[in-house]
Amino acid sequence: MPTIELDEASVRVPLPGRGEREVLAPTTLTLTERRIGVIGANGSGKSTLARLLNGLVRPTSGRVSVEGRDVVREGAAVRRLVGFCFTDPAAQLVMPTCVEDIELSLRRRVADGTTRRARAMEVLAANGLADHAHDSVHSLSGGQRQLLALAGVLALDPTVVVADEPTTLLDRANTRRVGDTLFGLDQQLVLVTHDLDLAARCDRVLVVDAARVVADGSPSDSIAHYTGLVDR
Amino acid sequence: MTDLMAGLHQPGDTVLHRLPVGAKVLGLAGLSLAIVLVRDVRAAPAFLAVTLLLAALARVPARSVWRAARGVLLIAVVASLLQWWWYGGAKAAETFLDLLSLGLAALALTATTEVNQMVDALARWARPLRVLGIDPDRVGLTVALTIGALPGTIAIARETRDAARARGLDRNPRAYLSPFVIRVVARAHESGDALHARGIGDD
Numbered sequence: 395m396p397t398i399e400l401d402e403a404s405v406r407v408p409l410p411g412r413g414e415r416e417v418l419a420p421t422t423l424t425l426t427e428r429r430i431g432v433i434g435a436n437g438s439g440k441s442t443l444a445r446l447l448n449g450l451v452r453p454t455s456g457r458v459s460v461e462g463r464d465v466v467r468e469g470a471a472v473r474r475l476v477g478f479c480f481t482d483p484a485a486q487l488v489m490p491t492c493v494e495d496i497e498l499s500l501r502r503r504v505a506d507g508t509t510r511r512a513r514a515m516e517v518l519a520a521n522g523l524a525d526h527a528h529d530s531v532h533s534l535s536g537g538q539r540q541l542l543a544l545a546g547v548l549a550l551d552p553t554v555v556v557a558d559e560p561t562t563l564l565d566r567a568n569t570r571r572v573g574d575t576l577f578g579l580d581q582q583l584v585l586v587t588h589d590l591d592l593a594a595r596c597d598r599v600l601v602v603d604a605a606r607v608v609a610d611g612s613p614s615d616s617i618a619h620y621t622g623l624v625d626r
Numbered sequence: 627m628t629d630l631m632a633g634l635h636q637p638g639d640t641v642l643h644r645l646p647v648g649a650k651v652l653g654l655a656g657l658s659l660a661i662v663l664v665r666d667v668r669a670a671p672a673f674l675a676v677t678l679l680l681a682a683l684a685r686v687p688a689r690s691v692w693r694a695a696r697g698v699l700l701i702a703v704v705a706s707l708l709q710w711w712w713y714g715g716a717k718a719a720e721t722f723l724d725l726l727s728l729g730l731a732a733l734a735l736t737a738t739t740e741v742n743q744m745v746d747a748l749a750r751w752a753r754p755l756r757v758l759g760i761d762p763d764r765v766g767l768t769v770a771l772t773i774g775a776l777p778g779t780i781a782i783a784r785e786t787r788d789a790a791r792a793r794g795l796d797r798n799p800r801a802y803l804s805p806f807v808i809r810v811v812a813r814a815h816e817s818g819d820a821l822h823a824r825g826i827g828d829d
Contacts, residue, residue, distance in 0.1 A: 448823055450819055450822060450823055470825065473822075473823065473824075473825040474825060477823070477824075478820075478823035478824075480816070480819070480820055480823075482816065484778060484813075485813060485816035485817050485819075485820050486817075486820040488770075488771055488774045488775070488817055488820070488821065489741055489742070489770065489774050490635065490741055490773070490774060490777075491635060491740070491741075494635075494740055494741055494742045497742050498742070498770075498824075498826070499824055501742075501745075501763070501767075501826070502763075502825065502826070507742070507743070507746060510742075528635070528637045530777075532777055532781070546824065547823075547824070550824070550825065
């Protein structure tokens with residue numbers, strides 16, 4: 395599995411006229427497991443931690459690297475390694491039809507239009523969306539949209555997939571479907587989630603609370619720590 | 627959301643589908659210029675017949691033709707009423723038919739041309755701009771994203787209007803416009819992040 399390293403990485407954001415707010419305290423982690431879960435309350439810093447991993451957020455101090463590549467200095471290379479799936483697929487799907495959205499992902503990698511179309515159709519078929527290739531992205535169900543967004547990420551063959559609360563907007567059946575797809579991936583998965591059933595399927599779970607990683611261990615220990623925080 | 631898809635590409639293998647994008651865009655430009663420049667009420671039905679023929683050639687479903695026509699209809703009626711008031715019935719009829727023809731001509735292009743084909747063509751045509759430091763691929767992508775953003779923006783407008791209504795504030799423009807603008811800007815940021823995460827614009 396790839397190695398993700400955070401070395402005293404922190405993120406602070408300026409507050410107009412009120413100095414700065416720490417959204418992630420200096421954090422040191424080495425992530426090598428295949429399935430890594432990140433749980434915590436809203437606003438705790440989970441998404442900031444996830445966004446550090448492909449350079450969507452830059453560390454204010456410290457360093458983040460994936461496979462030895464620095465997310466700031468080698469941002470483009472890191473983004474080729476790390477695919478990112480957002481909570482709301484509507485923000486991620488920008489083309490009118492499913493096949494065109496996958497083709498958008500492939501634009502820089504496959505120059506020839508015919509080859510690009512064939513590759514996009516393969517990606518859709520692999521994700522159970524071949525029948526929707528020419529459908530509008532707006533006509534899909536929430537679960538299908540999230541699977542399409544994930545397919546757009548997987549089209550680029552990343553070695554790591556970071557998914558930031560990908561099931562938050564989904565019903566139970568679609569949560570299971572998207573969850574099964576994510577846990578069936580060959581890639582390393584970093585899954586930010588509120589769904590403790592999904593977290594329990596990970597190999598290692600981090601608990602983030604008040605901008606700090608407060609627990610890091612097996613799913614059962616971390617989930618117990620988190621529920622303790624919630625019940626406190 | 628279905629009425630937002632009126633101008634969506636319809637897969638097919640008609641003559642219009644097979645035509646190169648450049649020929650279609652030039653054809654649309656030529657036809658549009660002719661519709662606008664020929665100031666004769668007798669020509670207007672002929673132009674409408676040509677555009678209906680194009681829609682039929684492209685095998686655009688009648689429902690899509692109606693939706694596209696409906697979108698233009700309101701503008702056409704308002705513009706025609708003004709023309710009728712200022713210049714009389716003949717001018718109003720010409721304006722009404724010409725606007726419908728322009729809408730249908732555009733539909734024939736969008737129904738037979740995928741956005742990605744358009745992006746590829748625009749990127750090709752924008753290649754000379756490279757000497758000015760402009761990335762031709764980004765030119766094409768910008769147009770595609772603009773087209774792609776329209777349904778999402780309309781959906782946000784509807785949701786914001788419904789939210790204002792639910793709070794009994796449907797007659798207060800601030801209750802509608804402020805959250806609408808904020809949500810559109812937020813969505814633009816999210817889409818920017820999503821494109822960035824997909825590595826678009828990295829090279």
